[in-house]
Amino acid sequence: MPNKKDDVYGDHISEKFNDELTELKTQFLNMGGLVESQVEHAIQALVDNDGQLAEQTRLNDKIVDKMERDLDEEAILVIARRQPTARDLRLVISVIKMVADLERMGDEAKKIAKMAIKLSEEGQAPRGYIEIRHIGNHVMSMIHDALDAFARLDSEQALRIMKEDKQVDEEYQAAARALLTFMMEDTRNISRCMMVMWVLRALERIGDHACNIAEHVIFMAKGEDVRHSPMEETEKVVGR
Template sequence: MDNSKIKQHISQQFNQEMEELRNKVMMMGGLVEEQVDLATKAFMSYDMESADQVVLQDHQVDTLEKEIDHECTDIMARRQPAAYDLRMLIATIKIITDLERIGDEATRIARMVMRLEGTDYYQDKYYEIEHLLNLVKGMLNGALDAYARNDVEEVIAITAQDAKVDREYNSITRQLITQMMEDPRNITRALDMLWTARALERIGDHSCNVCEHVIYMVKGKDVRHLSREEMERTINSVR
């Protein structure tokens, strides 16, 4: 092979490595999405099997995190990437940290459900929890999608959802405190609902973090700790 062919070959190999990495992150993301859904539904429907499943999946998620992390460092050491490629690797390392924490929050809900085994099923419509679940599922899905498509078009709309999540969470908290005061027999159940709502609220935060890492990856700008307006201006200033 002449020199240009070797170069082409190396760059093809590199692209393939980056593509495989991206696929692995998406696989991890898919597992975590499933965990969030399963754990919350296990809580609402008192479903021990789903709770078990969430805990089992957490090991897979942890293993994937370590693998992806290792591959990123390995590519950095071997390929010494710059510009977009380096940013993509750094962003990936950060994104999987947030994904792993989302998995942890889901696992926390699942373990709580497992401790309920043998107690009476608490009949409730769980409208608010379900609404909160749907909001954060949308955020997480959108964040993963932005990463997969390398596109920040939808990111502002996703992070805007976080204010809704916070409002919903605060309203659930107030409602539950009232319930507890009205009847102290509600306290343990209300606390379980409070922890579940809190976990979902945190999952929303982590999904926002993923969005910020995607912006860094695509646009090369660090938008953490900025207001939504500043974030939007920053994204639009870099084309």
């Protein structure tokens, strides 16, 4: 008998299938950990004007891509071996979908790293780093919490992440408006401000992907697809 506390995927799944899901889960969390540090390093490289760290981050995206391919393949083999029921299949398909979100977060981190390389070559230190740091910290904690919510199948934590995503969107809108004003004040700021704008946008997208993972966690924990549902309905699903 598996330890009840570790058996986060519920009783409806056969023990062997559960073991294989646990293995997938570990692989997913490893990939998530790498993506989390990729985002951290990309922001750090930008803020510290560290071209070398930026280059390393850019290169490491290849590892993220490889992990995506490996996880997809492993998930397919689990399905082929275990031939799970429709209900259990949905869990594995959720993992496959969340892997795509992680890969895209990695892509956004790579974009930020490329921007950092460009800026370090030009020796520029644009305005807007405070916003990048602030929103960056926010989305980093969202990634961390999304992985944690997944590890513990904690739908309440997942719901909190979905609410935080709305905050990040507002923070992003406010920062974009401030940058726009700054650009209007002096046209010499425009080109550098645009860079910051793209970085903020990339961070906002990373938040969206963390939110997607949270939606899948709720689906895995509660069996309800809350994608595109209004927040009140999602709250009801989680409260059940």
